[in-house]
Amino acid sequence: MTAQQQPATAGVHAGYRPAGEQRPLTPPVVTSAAFAFANHAEAAESFALKRAAFTYSRTGNPTVSILEQRLAALEGGTAAVATASGQSAVALALLALLQGPRHLVVSARLYGGTVDLLTDTFADFGVRVSFVEPGDLAAWEAAIEPDTVGFLLESVTNPQAEVIELEPIAALAHARGIPVVVDNTLATPYAYRPLEHGADVVVHSVTKGLGGHGTALGGAVVVGSFDFSDPVRWPQIAAPRERYRGDSLLQRYGAGAYGMLVRSKFLHDLGPALGAEAAAQLLRGVETLAVRAGHVARSVEELAAALEGHPAVTRVHHVSRPSHPQHGLAARDFPRGTGCIFGVELVDEALVAPFADALELVTLAANIGDARTLLAHPATMTHCRLSEEQLRAAGISRALLRLSVGLEDPRDLLADLTRALDAAWVGAGEPNPRAATAASGISPRPTPADVYALAATAAARRA
Numbered sequence: 001m002t003a004q005q006q007p008a009t010a011g012v013h014a015g016y017r018p019a020g021e022q023r024p025l026t027p028p029v030v031t032s033a034a035f036a037f038a039n040h041a042e043a044a045e046s047f048a049l050k051r052a053a054f055t056y057s058r059t060g061n062p063t064v065s066i067l068e069q070r071l072a073a074l075e076g077g078t079a080a081v082a083t084a085s086g087q088s089a090v091a092l093a094l095l096a097l098l099q100g101p102r103h104l105v106v107s108a109r110l111y112g113g114t115v116d117l118l119t120d121t122f123a124d125f126g127v128r129v130s131f132v133e134p135g136d137l138a139a140w141e142a143a144i145e146p147d148t149v150g151f152l153l154e155s156v157t158n159p160q161a162e163v164i165e166l167e168p169i170a171a172l173a174h175a176r177g178i179p180v181v182v183d184n185t186l187a188t189p190y191a192y193r194p195l196e197h198g199a200d201v202v203v204h205s206v207t208k209g210l211g212g213h214g215t216a217l218g219g220a221v222v223v224g225s226f227d228f229s230d231p232v233r234w235p236q237i238a239a240p241r242e243r244y245r246g247d248s249l250l251q252r253y254g255a256g257a258y259g260m261l262v263r264s265k266f267l268h269d270l271g272p273a274l275g276a277e278a279a280a281q282l283l284r285g286v287e288t289l290a291v292r293a294g295h296v297a298r299s300v301e302e303l304a305a306a307l308e309g310h311p312a313v314t315r316v317h318h319v320s321r322p323s324h325p326q327h328g329l330a331a332r333d334f335p336r337g338t339g340c341i342f343g344v345e346l347v348d349e350a351l352v353a354p355f356a357d358a359l360e361l362v363t364l365a366a367n368i369g370d371a372r373t374l375l376a377h378p379a380t381m382t383h384c385r386l387s388e389e390q391l392r393a394a395g396i397s398r399a400l401l402r403l404s405v406g407l408e409d410p411r412d413l414l415a416d417l418t419r420a421l422d423a424a425w426v427g428a429g430e431p432n433p434r435a436a437t438a439a440s441g442i443s444p445r446p447t448p449a450d451v452y453a454l455a456a457t458a459a460a461r462r463a
Contacts, residue, residue, distance in 0.1 A: 057273060058273040067286070070283065082218060104151075107133075109154065156186035188210055201222065212292050218278055343402055
C-alpha cells in the first residue's frame with residue numbers, strides 16, 4: 001500500500017489492473033494446475049528458478065498471485081506467499097527460520113493451534129520453545145539463547161484481545177540478530193501494520209477478518225526486511241545450496257531470499273497450496289475489509305460496554321474499556337480498533353453451557369472474522385489441548401468466552417446476548433436482573449435501544 005493508497009483503496013485495486021483483450025474488471029479465476037511454456041529453454045529456466053514464471057499451481061498461480069500482491073500492499077511488505085490456511089502460514093514462516101533443532105521465544109498468549117504446533121509437532125523435531133508474558137520485555141531478553149532464531153507473538157491476542165507494544169520487543173530482537181514474526185490475523189492491516197512497528201515477517205489466517213465471510217480457508221506470509229546475510233547463522237538463505245545449483249538464495253534474490261525460501265522449499269516440498277477458487281473468494285472479502293472492519297470495531301466497543309455490567313459477567317476483556325490496563329496503548333497504536341473479538345468472563349464456569357445453549361442469533365462455532373457473530377469457549381474448544389498450567393499462563397479461565405462480532409446490527413446481538421445471560425443467571429437460582437432492578441427503582445442493565453446512546457458515548461470518547 002503506497003502512501004497515496006489507504007486500506008479501502010488498496011483492498012480493491014492492489015495487485016490487479018484489467019488487461020488483455022477482454023479486460024475483465026474482477027480478477028480472473030485461473031484453475032489450471034499447470035502452465036505451458038513457449039519452448040524448452042523457457043521451461044528449463046523457469047524450473048531452475050532463474051526466471052519468474054508460473055510452473056505448477058502448488059508454488060504459484062495467477063489468481064493466487066493477485067491475492068499475494070494485495071496482501072503485501074496492505075501490510076506494506078515487499079512480498080507475500082499465500083498458503084492453504086493460517087496454520088500452514090505460521091508453520092512455513094517459522095520453518096524458514098529453523099535450520100535443524102533450534103530455539104524460538106514466543107508469547108504465552110497464542111492461539112491454541114499455534115501452541116499445538118510449537119509444543120507438539122515442532123518439539124518432535126527437536127525445536128525448543130520458551131514462552132514469555134508478551135508485555136514483559138525483561139522476560140523476552142532473559143529467554144534468548146545462543147541459537148534463538150525467532151520471536152513470535154500476536155498483535156492482538158486470542159481470546160482476550162490484548163495488544164502489544166511491539167517497538168521495544170523488535171528493538172531487543174534486532175540487537176541480538178533475531179527476526180520478529182507477528183500474527184496480525186485479529187487486527188488485520190486495516191487496524192495495525194506490524195512491519196511499521198518493527199516486525200520482520202507478518203502471518204495471517206486470511207480465513208478470518210481479511211476474508212470476512214467464513215467461506216474459504218487461506219493463509220499468508222508477508223515479508224518485510226531483515227538482514228539474513230550471515231551464512232553461519234542463516235545457511236538456508238546465505239550459504240550455497242545444492243538445491244539452487246550451488247548458489248545461495250541471497251545471491252539470486254537479494255532482499256527477496258526469505259520469501260523465496262518459504263515458496264520454493266517449504267510451500268513446494270510440503271504442499272499447503274492455496275487454490276485459485278479459494279483465492280478468488282478471499283479477494284472478494286479483502287475488497288470490503290475497510291467497510292466491514294469499521295462496522296465491527298464499533299459494534300465490539302458497544303457490546304463490550306453494554307455487557308460489562310450484567311450480574312452474570314465478572315469481567316469484559318477488551319481494551320476499549322477505560323479500566324483496561326492497555327486502554328491508553330490501544331488508543332495510541334490501534335486507533336481503528338483491535339478487530340472482531342472480545343472476551344466475556346462469567347462469574348462461574350457453571351454458567352457457560354446454559355448461556356451458550358440459550359443463544360439464538362449468536363452461533364457456537366470455532367471461527368472468528370465471519371460475517372456472523374460467533375461464540376467459542378476456549379478452554380473446551382480452541383485451546384482444549386492446553387494443560388491447566390498453559391491455560392493459566394495464557395490468562396484463560398474456564399469461565400472465559402470469546403465473542404467474534406459479525407456484521408449484524410448490534411441491537412439485535414445485544415438483545416440475544418442479554419436474554420441468554422439472563423436465562424443462565426435465573427437458571428442458576430439468581431433473581432431475574434430485569435425484575436430485580438425494576439423493583440428496586442434502579443435503572444435496568446442496557447437494553448438494545450440503549451446501544452445508540454452507548455455508540456454516541458464511544459464515538460465521543462474516540463474523538
